[in-house]
Amino acid sequence: MNNHATTGTSSYHRPKLSNEGLPPTHSVDAVDEYGLSRTLRVAGEFPLTIQVDGAEIVTLMSLGTFPEKLTLGYLRNQRLINEIGEIAEVRVDWEREVADVRTTHGNGIVGLEKRTASSRGTPYEVLLPQVKIKQSDVYALLKNIAGYNQIYREAGAVHGCALCKGLEILHFI
Numbered sequence: 001m002n003n004h005a006t007t008g009t010s011s012y013h014r015p016k017l018s019n020e021g022l023p024p025t026h027s028v029d030a031v032d033e034y035g036l037s038r039t040l041r042v043a044g045e046f047p048l049t050i051q052v053d054g055a056e057i058v059t060l061m062s063l064g065t066f067p068e069k070l071t072l073g074y075l076r077n078q079r080l081i082n083e084i085g086e087i088a089e090v091r092v093d094w095e096r097e098v099a100d101v102r103t104t105h106g107n108g109i110v111g112l113e114k115r116t117a118s119s120r121g122t123p124y125e126v127l128l129p130q131v132k133i134k135q136s137d138v139y140a141l142l143k144n145i146a147g148y149n150q151i152y153r154e155a156g157a158v159h160g161c162a163l164c165k166g167l168e169i170l171h172f173i
Contacts, residue, residue, distance in 0.1 A: 013085040015072075020092035022046070022064030025154045041154045046094070050074060052101045053108035059097075063151070066173050067092045071099040073163075080109045140167050148172040 025041040032038050049059040050071050057080065062070055068090045075081045081103075089102040141164060148169065149160050163171045 015084065015087040016089040016091075017068040018091045020064075020068070020094060021066050022094070024063045024065045024151045043151050047097050048092070048099055049097055050099045050101060052080070053103055053106055055108045055112075057109065057112075063173070064094070067099055069173075071101060075101070080112065137167060141169070144169055145172065 025043050027039050028042050030038055030040050043063060045061045046064045047059050048062045048064070048067055048070070050057045058074070060070065060074065071090050072084070072087065081087060086103050086105070087101060088104045091100045092098070093100065141162070144167065145160065145162055148162070151160065161173050162169050
């Protein structure tokens with residue numbers, strides 16, 4: 001994800017972001033099928049509640065590697081913000097399991113109303129346009145992503161998300 005975007009002018013706005021990313025895997029002691037103690041790497045997931053100007057929006061489960069970018073991406077993906085210029089700051093506090101978002105106008109998410117609940121954790125209706133992608137492009141992207149997935153190599157777990165433009169992987173988490 002690009003950390004800055006135009007706000008309709010030639011200047012760039014970059015919100016203030018904390019830097020509270022966590023390692024995607026951690027060590028645990030386990031006993032294998034032979035009764036032997038072993039130290040293994042496992043992927044961990046943590047709850048992160050996004051609050052905008054003090055109002056709780058959603059709780060997401062995250063590896064925690066880039067929580068500030070996850071927060072910005074969620075808000076933009078769900079069309080809760082239109083431009084990066086609306087965000088003044090994203091501050092993550094893992095002790096409270098919260099991403100505090102402060103808008104430039106201080107009015108939170110204008111027009112937001114609770115609609116539905118789902119197992120994804122988002123209690124709001126998703127209004128994204130339909131995306132068309134060829135099956136062959138999906139397979140090509142999966143092949144390209146294989147080289148990025150360090151967590152799979154460390155922990156044997158499949159955790160990952162990519163921002164792509166066509167067949168190009170712009171950012172992988």
